[in-house]
Amino acid sequence: MAFVPCSSFAPGVQPRRSAFVQTARPVLPVASRRSVRILSPSMVASESAKTLTQTGDQFIDDCINAIRFLAIDAVEKAKSGHPGMPMGMAPASYVLWNKFMNFNPKNPSFINRDRFVLSAGHGSMLLYALLYLFGFESVSIDDIKQFRQYMSVTPGHPENFETAGVEVTTGPLGQGICNAVGIAMAEAHIAAVYNKPDCEIIDNYTYCILGDGCNMEGISGEACSLAGHYGLGKLIALYDDNHISIDGHTDISFTEDVGKRFEAYGWQVINVPNGNTDVAALEKAIADAKACTDKPTLIKVTTIIGYGSPNKADSHDSHGAALGGDEVAATREYLGWGYEPFEVPQHVLDHYREKVAAGAAVEQKWNETFATYKSKYPELAAQFEQYVVRKEVPESIEQALVDAAMSTDAKATRQLSQLMLNTIAPLYPPLVGGSADLAGSNLTIMKGFGDFQKATPEGRNLRFGVREHGMVAIANGINQAGYGLKPYTATFFVFTDYARGAMRLSSLSRTGVINVATHDSVFLGEDGPTHQPIEHLASFRAMPNHYMYRPADPIETAAAYAVALKSDKTPTTMAFTRQKTCLLDGGSFEGAKKGMYVLSDDSESGVAEIILIGTGSETELAQEAAKKIRANGKTVRVVSAPCVDVFEEQSEDYKDSVLPASVPKSKRLVVEAGTSYGWSRYADNFVCIDTFGISAPGKDDMKKHFGMTVENVYEKAKDL
């Protein structure tokens, strides 16, 4: 079967309607095809039924069934997993990957590859089967036999850090489609920045498979509404409309008109009523989707979950559990699949592996295009190589951040954040980002760098609307799209609660996403407890692989940005104040980069009797209380703790130098306008807030109410 490269269906070019059937391909002699089968009498008897219920083309059936049975057999061996979705979506996936997708199996990170996101991540075996069949080295047949086993590269859900060829980590429903929106936004931006009319170096598509579950999750609605607004024409989502979720038929909870909803978002919607066998319709749908350049497309592919399983198809029995030995045998019979478990017939494998050479050719052609580009546009090409290919962060930024910090007065740290963002912006083109409709409060506009909008995708300011969860999932996609973009998000700190599902995936999937979280305590004031974070600092400090920064002043804000900018495998959330803060005595850029450091210590021995630890706006309270205690004759060390997580990564020596074991926890006190929960690691005494906040101006009454005063810190600390 001849490889039809994706480029033959360039945007605007209408492909032949029934290209599938018409395409010339090597027809194997019937004997050779049959000979590899082990046909039982009953299988022979059911041949006609099989023919009717498959595509009508034996070769294509074999290719599709190879995917199905890899999924079936792997789940069966693991006795765990989700066979039904891969069985239903095998035809669509085969058509998509074989006919349309540009990729190079030997270089999964080829920059101009089409991206594929399996938002319905529980169908991971679909993706592993595709990677194996198409010749990716990351997944061997032995790896598939190790599906979901200890230390395998084929984990239960696709994980980008385990398996080359997996673009993003999916599983938690709805995230993948949002990642895909982010990837498509990244593509649109990079294409707008770098493409030239006579030389386009970025022109790939983003494909996504999502299911009913993804469509029920609100997060997908957030991102898809935005995708429609942005008119992301190169985003194509295939909705596996199989009417089954874990609890049974979607009739019990999900009867909305999904297609109409996507039309309301501004998407093109195409229906494929028979996704089980109508490969021509699938092909036409994808081609039509590509032909629509100003809107994203949802292809509603109606399938039968567990297609081919005589007793478990169209039932949640095939959704999330192995079919069982008898049913696997019955499915083999029903689909006429006479091969052993994990056996892929050679003619099928040969066909799939044609993509190896084709993919290499695609990349080679791109290399030639880029060489032309480089000769015509050397400066842009150099920038492309620096930021998109090598993903470098200029060393000069750190000094610029320090200089900015030294040039400013004391301000609200959200204002300092604005200063740092706008210091970085002109020096570092990959920085893109914005707020969930709080740009004016979060202070996150990069001045002079325009809005990313449908007509201006080169803009770097993103307008997420009031969609915190979608925002962070989109940022995950932007970051992991492979174009070297560094996204930041922004909202009030308390509303990170909305985004937590995606923020955890930022951490788990090792992104470098930055989150700007302003209004970081009760001192946001009048908006009241619904808007006042209490447990949020603790909740992110508890999260693995997440830097939770809360800087106190300009130099610490600069340090937080310096760390966040260079951190490409750990996301950073930065909490900033609404209200003005002070300039720390002893504030240190290098110290803040280490997470905790000594601001002052008035002891002669070098280690004072008492340690006061502060973060953010409360560091000032620790400093002022220390002065009063010292005036009474006790020695005090003041420690600034902008980031506990980074501190924990320092050497034991460094940690002991900041918090010496000789000063026991009973002699240490933490001041922070947030929960004391978690601080016991460093101290036994707290001036913290363990209740919800109140609505009032963030002034004296409120400070007194919560004990956030120098006097109170002094009273609590002086007798330690």
Place this chain on the structure above:
Amino acid sequence: MAFVPCSSFAPGVQPRRSAFVQTARPVLPVASRRSVRILSPSMVASESAKTLTQTGDQFIDDCINAIRFLAIDAVEKAKSGHPGMPMGMAPASYVLWNKFMNFNPKNPSFINRDRFVLSAGHGSMLLYALLYLFGFESVSIDDIKQFRQYMSVTPGHPENFETAGVEVTTGPLGQGICNAVGIAMAEAHIAAVYNKPDCEIIDNYTYCILGDGCNMEGISGEACSLAGHYGLGKLIALYDDNHISIDGHTDISFTEDVGKRFEAYGWQVINVPNGNTDVAALEKAIADAKACTDKPTLIKVTTIIGYGSPNKADSHDSHGAALGGDEVAATREYLGWGYEPFEVPQHVLDHYREKVAAGAAVEQKWNETFATYKSKYPELAAQFEQYVVRKEVPESIEQALVDAAMSTDAKATRQLSQLMLNTIAPLYPPLVGGSADLAGSNLTIMKGFGDFQKATPEGRNLRFGVREHGMVAIANGINQAGYGLKPYTATFFVFTDYARGAMRLSSLSRTGVINVATHDSVFLGEDGPTHQPIEHLASFRAMPNHYMYRPADPIETAAAYAVALKSDKTPTTMAFTRQKTCLLDGGSFEGAKKGMYVLSDDSESGVAEIILIGTGSETELAQEAAKKIRANGKTVRVVSAPCVDVFEEQSEDYKDSVLPASVPKSKRLVVEAGTSYGWSRYADNFVCIDTFGISAPGKDDMKKHFGMTVENVYEKAKDL
């Protein structure tokens, strides 16, 4: 103006189209109306413009402007708040509350009142103005003058626990409309259970005002899709379509067709193109909404934000900040409002206060209806009084839970949870709940109690679909609807991340919601790190007013349910295992109800040398390791810690009896398959998991990988 009680617009009865204009009302002599004004020359000059831009009816304009100026003046005095939304939605609110809503200002908890939810909670002054004007005792004019001030009953966002007449706490966008869906579900359920064809005791409506922000949030889509599915005909939402959000015009991020989206959900959608002045259209829209009994209705009320402000209307300048003195004056002039700040003219106040007598009459009539009901259906009436009115939890349940615990073998705690749910279900009709499409994994079906569906609202099993955030927000609404219902939700523990925004509101607004969170650790196995909680126990322990239970065995599971069931002002999240657990030696119902207790202590003094603390499935590890250590000659105390939050509420004496100060933290070790973060409060040593999980069967390899073995606990503990 005659009060037209809501009941004259019973479902199906078409109200007069222009009832507003036709209704007889006392016409004040022009002189008397004018005489209360302080007209400036320019105001006289602008009279005609004013007339054109208002309703054309001076009396109605006065009523509407009274709302507008209370909001304007209160925000102005506070120098903080959101005047624009109340200014735009004053006409719709006035029509709704005056013409349609049944309530009794002197008894805000009248059981058959219509419920009103201000989902756009930042417009809180709209609600406070309505409560004051209609004669609720909770909000006086002095309270309005104290808007957003320390210790006022008029906080920045509506808080149900601060202000009688506020049904739910709103502000975080999208939550309120989900609460409203929950309230409408509760109404439908209670009506189905208690109403009789000849005697209906529950027949109220749920109204909600939501804005663009609410509509952008994914959570609202989740709940509204479900509302359409359930066909909640008595849910009527007014969408303030003002095209402005905080960052500016919604054109920058929100251009979808909201009406079409709601139609896709199965809602009736009605447009009111001029919500600023067309009160007749508003009245007809609400009447038409009530007439549609099998679908919820969205009334898209197109308004101008900040209506009446000559320079800030239709701009985000009026969204979230005071208008400023000059603009307030200009607005007074534009709208012809010659009254002093906070002054409500007597004819307006008299009109509003007619609702006091009318409301009392409504409740009196209901009392008569209920008396009839009681005589005809004494048993149901008694049940109604017990559960709906007095909201009692039968004392007998505790013993039933203990009995159930004593009757079972060791099982996965999720199975024990199923047992407890099904023990409670027949004894306690208010228990309703279900899962976000994981009922078969969470094991949360109450057998024999049917599904809540459009045709069967008496069912008690809720099918939320894959909508975790909407689920919990709906549960908050069900719980706070005032019908005494006790909702539970369910999902995998890790996916509480999706619901966190609503779970925080469960805590903040003092609900008694129960969350069943199964698959509570890495030991869920093959699904891998996306599905394995690590930081989640800590993240909820850090949250104020939230009980985080993790029981270890049957008796502790019974205790967790006993506490959760009786807790009506603190929500409870219960983490349950996928895998089998043991029967604890020394497991105690009363002990577990106190959060932590001593399982065993082999010292003669009563206080052992070492304390091992375990929770959930790891309590067994602590127990077994203790045996080995004891065999080596050291004394060990084993403490079970199913709920740190409840333990912290116990007396200091009790706490010291469990964790005596004489055994320092250096001699204590915690075993839990989750982050060590937070445990420093009780111990210095941990066998915990501070990284993300892995995909593998939850067997020996994985246990060894994470050190979750008796041997490892023994090794870490033996030398303490």
